[in-house]
Amino acid sequence: MPVPDTELLYATDAYVRTFDAHVEEVTADGGVILDRTALYPTGGGQPHDLGTLTWPGGSASVIDVRKDGARVVHRIDAAPPPVGSAVHGEIDWDRRYALMRYHTALHSMSGVIFQLHGATVTGGQMYPDRARMDFLLPDLSQDRLQQIEARTNALLAEAHPVSIQFYSRAAALEIPDLIRTRVNLIPEHVYEIRVVNIEGIDQQADGGTHVANTREVGQVHIIGSENKGKGNKRLEIVLK
Ligand SMILES: [Zn+2]
Numbered sequence: 130m131p132v133p134d135t136e137l138l139y140a141t142d143a144y145v146r147t148f149d150a151h152v153e154e155v156t157a158d159g160g161v162i163l164d165r166t167a168l169y170p171t172g173g174g175q176p177h178d179l180g181t182l183t184w185p186g187g188s189a190s191v192i193d194v195r196k197d198g199a200r201v202v203h204r205i206d207a208a209p210p211p212v213g214s215a216v217h218g219e220i221d222w223d224r225r226y227a228l229m230r231y232h233t234a235l236h237s238m239s240g241v242i243f244q245l246h247g248a249t250v251t252g253g254q255m256y257p258d259r260a261r262m263d264f265l266l267p268d269l270s271q272d273r274l275q276q277i278e279a280r281t282n283a284l285l286a287e288a289h290p291v292s293i294q295f296y297s298r299a300a301a302l303e304i305p306d307l308i309r310t311r312v313n314l315i316p317e318h319v320y321e322i323r324v325v326n327i328e329g330i331d332q333q334a335d336g337g338t339h340v341a342n343t344r345e346v347g348q349v350h351i352i353g354s355e356n357k358g359k360g361n362k363r364l365e366i367v368l369k
Contacts, residue, residue, distance in 0.1 A: 134199035136165035140323060141293065143229055143338035147219045152184075153200075155209045160202035167220055170194040170201050174253040175232055175337040179221040184210040191218075224257045225338065230368055231260040233291060233327065233339045234281075234346045238262060238366070240331030241281045243309065246273070250310070251361060259352075259367050267360040274364075278351045284330050288344040292326045306332035 133153070138145045150163040161182065168191060171177040177194035182205060189207035196202075210216060232255055239250040239262065248266035296304070301312050301322040310333040315322060325335040327343060340346060346368065353365040 133164065135163060135201040137201070138165055138167040139169050139338050140336070144341070145220075146222050146225075147217065150216050150218060152210050152212050152214045152216060155212060156202060159209050160197075160204055161209050161216075162200050162202055163216065163218075166194075166201050166203070167218060168194045168201070168203060169225065169228075169338055170196045172196060173335060173337045174235075175228055175255050176257075178225050181219045182210070182216045183219075184214040184216045226340075227257040227368075228255050229338045229340045230346050231255040231257075231366075232337045233343065234285070234349050234366060234368060235260050235262050236325060236327055236331045236333060236335070236339070237285060237343060237346070238277065238281045238349060238364070239264065239310075239333075240327065241277055241284065242266065243331075245276065245280065259365060261363055261365045263357060263361055263363045265360050266362050269354060269362045274351055274354060277364075278349060282348050285343040285346050285348065288342055289328050289330055290342055291339050292328065293339075294324045294326060296322050296324055298322055301334065304332065307334055310334065 138148055145167040148167045150165045153164050154162040168178045168180055180191045182189055187210055189205035191203050192206050193204035235253045242248045242264055246266055248264045250262060250264045252263040254261050298320050301307050312334045315334060322334050323336060325339055326332045348369050349366050351364055352367055355363050357363050
C-alpha cells in the first residue's frame with residue numbers, strides 16, 4: 130500500500146503556529162508520522178523546529194524533526210501516541226520566527242552580493258541567534274563588507290514583500306534569477322518547484338520558511354568574515 134505524503138503546512142503558510150493532525154504511523158524507533166504538520170524538518174540550512182504534541186491521554190516535546198522521503202518524522206521525548214490518534218501540535222514560535230528572520234536575511238544578502246559583485250552563494254546555515262553564508266568572491270575587502278551590509282539594510286528597510294509561488298520545472302527553468310541560483314541542479318524527478326521571491330531583491334528555489342515582509346527582518350550586522358579557500362568566503366551575521 131502506498132504511503133501518503135505528509136502535508137507540509139509551513140510550505141504554504143510559515144505563520145501557522147498550531148495545528149491539528151492524525152498519527153499515520155509510528156516507526157520502529159518511535160518516530161511519529163502525521164498526515165500534516167507545521168513543524169519544519171531540518172533542510173536547506175534551516176534547523177528543525179521544536180514544539181509540543183498533545184493527544185488524548187498524553188503529551189510530549191518534539192526534539193527532532195526530519196524528512197524521510199515525502200514524509201516528516203517527529204522525534205518526541207515520551208512514548209508515542211497510538212496510530213490514529215488525534216494530535217494537537219504547537220511550534221516553539223520564538224525559535225521558528227528567529228529562523229525565519231535569519232532565512233530571509235540570508236536570501237536578501239545573497240541578492241545584494243550578486244547585484245554588487247556577480248558572486249554566487251555556495252552554502253548557508255541558520256541558527257536562532259546567528260547565521261552564516263558562503264559565496265564565491267575572491268576579493269572581499271573591508272570596504273566591500275561595509276557596502277554589502279549597508280546595501281542589504283537599505284533594501285530590508287524598504288519593506289519588500291516576500292511571496293511563495295509554485296512553478297512547474299519547465300516554467301522555473303525560464304526564470305533567470307532561478308538559473309543563477311542553480312534551479313537546474315534540483316533533481317529531475319521534482320516536477321513542482323517552490324520559489325521564494327523577495328520581491329525586487331532575490332528569487333530562489335527554496336523549501337524553507339521566511340517572513341512575509343523584509344521589514345520583519347530588522348537590520349543585519351556582519352560580525353565576521355573568513356577565507357574558506359578556492360575563492361570561497363564566509364560571512365557571519367547577527368540581526369538587531
Ligand atoms: Zn534558503
